[in-house]
Amino acid sequence: MNFLETKILSDGIIKQGDILKIDNFLNHQIDIRIIRQIAQELKQRFHDVAVDKILTIEASGIAIATMLDHLYDVPVVFAKKSETANSTDNKFVSQAYSFTHKQLNSVFVSKPYLNPSERVLIVDDFLADGQAVHALIDIVHQAGGEVVGIGIAVEKGQQKGGRLLREEGYRLESIAIIEEMDWEKQTIRFRE
Amino acid sequence: MNFLETKILSDGIIKQGDILKIDNFLNHQIDIRIIRQIAQELKQRFHDVAVDKILTIEASGIAIATMLDHLYDVPVVFAKKSETANSTDNKFVSQAYSFTHKQLNSVFVSKPYLNPSERVLIVDDFLADGQAVHALIDIVHQAGGEVVGIGIAVEKGQQKGGRLLREEGYRLESIAIIEEMDWEKQTIRFRE
16 A cells, blocks of 8 residues: 555545545645655656646645646646636636536636647646546647646546546556545545 | 845736736746745744744645745645635634635634644735735634744735734734835835
8 A cells, every 4th residue: 555545544534425535634734744745656657758837726736736846847837716717818718517516617727828839747636527637638738738647646436537537548647546435434445 | 136026027917906916936827946935935034933834725825835834844724715614514714805806705724723722824925905814813813823923925015914914913024025016117116
């Protein structure tokens, strides 16, 4: 078991409805030792990939992206979310349904911050249905850039996001992949 | 002129209505070299202060808090914003009016992540009217903690937030304090 799986088992809380709360080290309180390890692990897994820019989405993704960037020294861009955003205002805009907030969000990046031919590494804290990551991919493609990899801390392997991205041919690296969670027994099984 | 003032002069855009956009290195795209310098400068300015926890507010504050924490090795907590939040759900809640979004936001921190007697360093990217920082102070006090300092990247010195916090006796350190901005001439004067 790797450091993140160990941490999830010790600190994660399973809630009814297939929800994993890791608020105490990643999504609300941040344990910098874990963030450092996540960043080092992602850098290592993408060691053979040239990266011009790191793209994430507010808010929790920013901590991972910042620490990863401390190792890469390229610009980070964090996409913003709002209930409404139009593309007339010099933005690349895509849509993502948030299961957490039960609403469709616009996700956007101001045009100056993504450029044609840039090799973009997308990072985020969670991957479930893949709505946010697909919106980020769409935005990179609108800008004419290339998605060279997707680095995720925790993938909920029971949901379809990871499978779809792999089928689409993206290089996806998730540090912990949850295969099964049992709310009543409070047990988690990770993918080998 | 310090590194941040220089960067603001070279990259900041003054918009009508006393708005300073520094989207290309702090609020949307992140220049990690500047974030590192901000973190080092804040650490240095608070070198004589014992800190148990760093508190910020989503979203842009997270990058600064993460990098600062890389130097401190204490937990970071980022307060969350929502249009509605109630305190029955195990949260410390306060209110802050957002001039950017023209709405009153609830700001909250889950109770387990702030504890009595903790010495809390508050950090944020911008200080203008001080609504967000006052909400964070309120939350620390609700938890029974102590605010040992407030570290800010950019203070808009023409607005009242900084003056109020200093009058209230808080130790406030802002790396760049804008004394005056002129939209038509696109000039900025910093406080000495």
